[in-house]
Amino acid sequence: MCLAVPGQVESIRDEHGIRMGRVNFGGVVKDVCLAYLPEIAVGDYAIVHVGFAISKIDEASAQETLRTFAELGILEEELAELRESDEPARPAADKTEPAP
Amino acid sequence: MKHLAEYRDADTARRLAAEIGRLATRPWAIMEVCGGQTHSIIRNGIDQILPPEIEMIHGPGCPVCVTPLETIDKALAIARRPETILCSFGDMLRVPGSREDLFAVKAAGGDVRVVYSPLDAVTLARSRPDREVVFLAIGFETTAPANAMAVQLAAREGLANFSMLVSHVLVPPAIRAIMMSPGNRVNAFLAAGHVCSVMGTWQYPPLAEEFGVPIVVTGFEPLDLLEGIRRTVAQLERGRHELENAYPRVVSERGNEAAQAVIAEVFAPVDRAWRGIGVIPASGWRLADAYAGFDAERRFDLTGITAEESPLCQSGEVLKGAIKPSQCPAFGKECTPRTPLGATMVSSEGACAAYYNAGRT
Amino acid sequence: MAEPPPPDVAGFACPAPLRDRPQIVMGHGGGGALSQDLLEHIFLPAFGNPVLDQRGDSAVLDVAGLLADGGRLAFSTDAHVVQPLIFPGGSIGELAVNGTVNDLAMSGARPLSLSAAFILEEGLAIAELAGIVSRMAAAAERAGVSIVTGDTKVVERGRGDGLSITTAGIGVVPAGVELGPRQVQPGDAVIVSGTLADHGMAIMSVREGLAFEAAIESDTAPLAGLVAAMLAACPWLRLLRDPTRGGVATSLNEIAAAAGLGIEIEEPAIPVSPVVASGCEILGLDPLQVANEGKLLAIVPADEAQAVLAAMRAHEHGRQATLLGRVVAEHPGIVVMRTALGGSRVVPMPIGEQLPRIC
Structure with a gap:
C-alpha cells in the first residue's frame, strides 16, 4: 500500500520549527521531514514515505536477514549433498527464527 | 540503492522459492494485505516462481483502490469550486468517481495539483492565502503520520485556508473483516511492513490467536516477500499461528511512537466504507474534534453527495x-x-x- | 506657482512603436515591422540557409535527383509543448528538431528539410526565445537538416504556455528499405539503442511540486545517423520505432498489435542508468513507461542482430545498444517480460500520464 524507499540522511536542519533533512536515494536528493525520527543522525538510513522518514533502518537486523539468506545457499548445497547420499531433507525453517 | 539491491538477488530468490516448495505439502492460500506487496509480486513475477501449492490472494491494501466512490465524488465537488485548490497524491487523479475523475474536473477549469508530500499542500496554503487549499488525505497507517503533521502544522501556523478531506483506513479491522466473511479461504496473512513500521506489531498477535492464522510482517523487495511467504508456510505446515516479523530492519514491536502520538492527537477512529467491500466498523480515522476546523467535509457543504457502488461489481x-x-x-x-x-x-x-x-x- | 510651459506643437509626433522590447507583445505576430524584426534578428540569423533566405511563402526544393534511383519521400510532423521550456540536457528547441528528424528516421529516411511554426505567448522573454532558437539551429546542424520555412503567431498572455513549436519535415527513404509491422517475423530480435527513461525523469526532476536533485539529463538526440549506420549493417531491418511518450511499454505494445505477434523481453536486459532507476523508485514509476527522446527500438532478423548491435555500438547515439528480447508467435498483441527472478508478467500499455504513486 505504501511506497516507501530507503535513503541516507545527508544533512539535518530546522524549518518552520520542524526537523527536516536532505536525504539521498541512490543519487536522487530530496527534502524529507525527519520529525518522527528524533534520534536519526547524518549518515543513517531511513525509510521514507510521502516525504516523511518513518523508520530508521537497523543495520544489525539488515545484516542478520542477509546472513539468513546466505546460509540458505550453503544449506541448499548441503541438502543437495544429503540427497545424493539419500538421506531425508531437513526443514530449514527452524534455523531462521526472527531476529530480536 | 543500498537496502534495496541486496534484496533482489535472483539466485537467492530461487533458493527461497525452492525452500518454500520443500516445505509446502498441500495447498495454502496466503493473502498479502498490502497493495505495494501486490505490486512487487506482479512486477517481479514472484507468484510464478512459487510452487503450485501456494496461492497468493491480493488483499484490499491499496488506499487508492479502496477509497469509496462517495469520497471521490466529494473531492470532485470541492475541486469544481472556483475558490479551491485540490491537492492530491498522483495516483488518485485517475480514479473515477460516479461520473468523472479529477482529470476531467481539471480539464473543466478546476485547480487540481499533484503533490509528493502533504507538507507541499501546507506550503501552498501558506503562499496562497487567497485560495482554499484542500488536501485529499487518503492512506493506510503508513501515510497517517505525514497527514497528521500537515494538519498540526496548519493549526500551529493558523492557516485558516487549509483543510483535508480525510479517508484514512486501517489494516487490522480489514483482516478481521476478511476472516469473518462467509466463504473466506485465506489461511495466512503477510502483514504490511510499512504499516507496521509506524504502528508496530503488537496489534497482530491477538488476530493471529483469534482466527488461528499465521501473520508474518513482510517487506516489499522480492527476497523480503519470499522470506515472508517461507515463514508463513513453515508455520502453516506445523499447524502454528503466530505473529512473526520478517522485516526486522524496518519494523519493531512498538513501532514509531513519536508518530503514533501525533496520530492519536490528530485523528480519531471512525467506521469507514471500503470501495467494493462496504462499511467496516472502526476501520478508519477521521480528524479528531480538536482539529474539526480543518475538516473539508465541515468547511464545504458536501451534504447530499452520496454514491452507490455498482451493483454489478463483485x-x-x-x-x-x-x-x-x-x-x-x-x-x-x-x-x-x-x-x-x-x-x-x-x-x-x-x-x-x-x-x-x-x-x- | 509657475505656469506650465506651453505644449510644443511643432515637435509633436505619434510615438513610434518601441522596437527593441525585452518581451513578446501581440504586435510581434501582426505581420508588420515587429514581425520583421523577429524574423531578421532572431530566426534568419539562426537558421539562415539559401532556401530560407529567399523568404518566399513556401520553400521550393529540388528533390528529383534524390528520388531518381527509386528513393521515396517521407513526410512527418510533430507538435511540441514542454514545461519548463529549458530543462536539464535540452530545451523545446532540440525536441522540436530531433522529434521530427527521428520520426523521419524511423521510416528509414535520411531527413532533409524541416518547417517550423512557433506559437509565442505574449510576455515571453525575447532573450529566452533567442536562446531556444539558437539551440534549435545547433540541433538542426547536428542532425544535418535545414529549416527552410516557418511561421510565427502570438497568442494573448495566459493562452500559450510560453512557447510551442510545430515542426514538419521531409526525408528520402533509400530504394530497398522497407520498414513496417508487416515485415516483423517470429524469432526476430528486439534491440534498444541505450538507457531508458532519461528524458522523462529529467523533466520530472524540475517539475513543480516534485522537484528533486539528481544528475539526470534528457537524452534528446537526432537518430538519423544511427539509423543510417544500422541500415548499412543490415538493409533488411524490419521496423524502427522511437519510444517517446508512453515509453518502451507503449511502443512495444503498438508493435505487437500492429504485427499481430507477441513480444518477449528480458527484465535484466533493460538498460536504465542507476540514478534514473533511483528516481523511478522514489516516485513509483516504471522506466518502461517513461519518455525517451533520443532512443530507438529496432526489430531485426535474429541472425543479423549481432551485426546491427556492433554497428550501433560504434555510433555515438548507440553506445549502450543492447538486445532486449524477441518476437514470438505466441500471445499475439501482448508484450510479456521474463523477470529477473524467472517469473513473467504482462507489460501493459500505459493508460495516461505518468504520475507519482504513493501505493
Missing part, C-alpha cells in the same frame, strides 16, 4: 479470494481498466486489472 468477493476476477459477470464487459467499476480494476495491480491485462480468463 470486487469484495475477489478481494476475499472467494471468486477469481473472471468469475465476475461484469469482468471485461462493463468493467475494464479504462472503465473500472470496483477497487480491484482501478489500480493496474488490482487483481481484476492484473487478470485483464494478462488476458487471463
Whole structure:
C-alpha cells in the first residue's frame, strides 16, 4: 500500500520549527521531514514515505536477514549433498527464527 | 540503492522459492494485505516462481483502490469550486468517481495539483492565502503520520485556508473483516511492513490467536516477500499461528511512537466504507474534534453527495479470494481498466486489472 | 506657482512603436515591422540557409535527383509543448528538431528539410526565445537538416504556455528499405539503442511540486545517423520505432498489435542508468513507461542482430545498444517480460500520464 524507499540522511536542519533533512536515494536528493525520527543522525538510513522518514533502518537486523539468506545457499548445497547420499531433507525453517 | 539491491538477488530468490516448495505439502492460500506487496509480486513475477501449492490472494491494501466512490465524488465537488485548490497524491487523479475523475474536473477549469508530500499542500496554503487549499488525505497507517503533521502544522501556523478531506483506513479491522466473511479461504496473512513500521506489531498477535492464522510482517523487495511467504508456510505446515516479523530492519514491536502520538492527537477512529467491500466498523480515522476546523467535509457543504457502488461489481468477493476476477459477470464487459467499476480494476495491480491485462480468463 | 510651459506643437509626433522590447507583445505576430524584426534578428540569423533566405511563402526544393534511383519521400510532423521550456540536457528547441528528424528516421529516411511554426505567448522573454532558437539551429546542424520555412503567431498572455513549436519535415527513404509491422517475423530480435527513461525523469526532476536533485539529463538526440549506420549493417531491418511518450511499454505494445505477434523481453536486459532507476523508485514509476527522446527500438532478423548491435555500438547515439528480447508467435498483441527472478508478467500499455504513486 505504501511506497516507501530507503535513503541516507545527508544533512539535518530546522524549518518552520520542524526537523527536516536532505536525504539521498541512490543519487536522487530530496527534502524529507525527519520529525518522527528524533534520534536519526547524518549518515543513517531511513525509510521514507510521502516525504516523511518513518523508520530508521537497523543495520544489525539488515545484516542478520542477509546472513539468513546466505546460509540458505550453503544449506541448499548441503541438502543437495544429503540427497545424493539419500538421506531425508531437513526443514530449514527452524534455523531462521526472527531476529530480536 | 543500498537496502534495496541486496534484496533482489535472483539466485537467492530461487533458493527461497525452492525452500518454500520443500516445505509446502498441500495447498495454502496466503493473502498479502498490502497493495505495494501486490505490486512487487506482479512486477517481479514472484507468484510464478512459487510452487503450485501456494496461492497468493491480493488483499484490499491499496488506499487508492479502496477509497469509496462517495469520497471521490466529494473531492470532485470541492475541486469544481472556483475558490479551491485540490491537492492530491498522483495516483488518485485517475480514479473515477460516479461520473468523472479529477482529470476531467481539471480539464473543466478546476485547480487540481499533484503533490509528493502533504507538507507541499501546507506550503501552498501558506503562499496562497487567497485560495482554499484542500488536501485529499487518503492512506493506510503508513501515510497517517505525514497527514497528521500537515494538519498540526496548519493549526500551529493558523492557516485558516487549509483543510483535508480525510479517508484514512486501517489494516487490522480489514483482516478481521476478511476472516469473518462467509466463504473466506485465506489461511495466512503477510502483514504490511510499512504499516507496521509506524504502528508496530503488537496489534497482530491477538488476530493471529483469534482466527488461528499465521501473520508474518513482510517487506516489499522480492527476497523480503519470499522470506515472508517461507515463514508463513513453515508455520502453516506445523499447524502454528503466530505473529512473526520478517522485516526486522524496518519494523519493531512498538513501532514509531513519536508518530503514533501525533496520530492519536490528530485523528480519531471512525467506521469507514471500503470501495467494493462496504462499511467496516472502526476501520478508519477521521480528524479528531480538536482539529474539526480543518475538516473539508465541515468547511464545504458536501451534504447530499452520496454514491452507490455498482451493483454489478463483485470486487469484495475477489478481494476475499472467494471468486477469481473472471468469475465476475461484469469482468471485461462493463468493467475494464479504462472503465473500472470496483477497487480491484482501478489500480493496474488490482487483481481484476492484473487478470485483464494478462488476458487471463 | 509657475505656469506650465506651453505644449510644443511643432515637435509633436505619434510615438513610434518601441522596437527593441525585452518581451513578446501581440504586435510581434501582426505581420508588420515587429514581425520583421523577429524574423531578421532572431530566426534568419539562426537558421539562415539559401532556401530560407529567399523568404518566399513556401520553400521550393529540388528533390528529383534524390528520388531518381527509386528513393521515396517521407513526410512527418510533430507538435511540441514542454514545461519548463529549458530543462536539464535540452530545451523545446532540440525536441522540436530531433522529434521530427527521428520520426523521419524511423521510416528509414535520411531527413532533409524541416518547417517550423512557433506559437509565442505574449510576455515571453525575447532573450529566452533567442536562446531556444539558437539551440534549435545547433540541433538542426547536428542532425544535418535545414529549416527552410516557418511561421510565427502570438497568442494573448495566459493562452500559450510560453512557447510551442510545430515542426514538419521531409526525408528520402533509400530504394530497398522497407520498414513496417508487416515485415516483423517470429524469432526476430528486439534491440534498444541505450538507457531508458532519461528524458522523462529529467523533466520530472524540475517539475513543480516534485522537484528533486539528481544528475539526470534528457537524452534528446537526432537518430538519423544511427539509423543510417544500422541500415548499412543490415538493409533488411524490419521496423524502427522511437519510444517517446508512453515509453518502451507503449511502443512495444503498438508493435505487437500492429504485427499481430507477441513480444518477449528480458527484465535484466533493460538498460536504465542507476540514478534514473533511483528516481523511478522514489516516485513509483516504471522506466518502461517513461519518455525517451533520443532512443530507438529496432526489430531485426535474429541472425543479423549481432551485426546491427556492433554497428550501433560504434555510433555515438548507440553506445549502450543492447538486445532486449524477441518476437514470438505466441500471445499475439501482448508484450510479456521474463523477470529477473524467472517469473513473467504482462507489460501493459500505459493508460495516461505518468504520475507519482504513493501505493
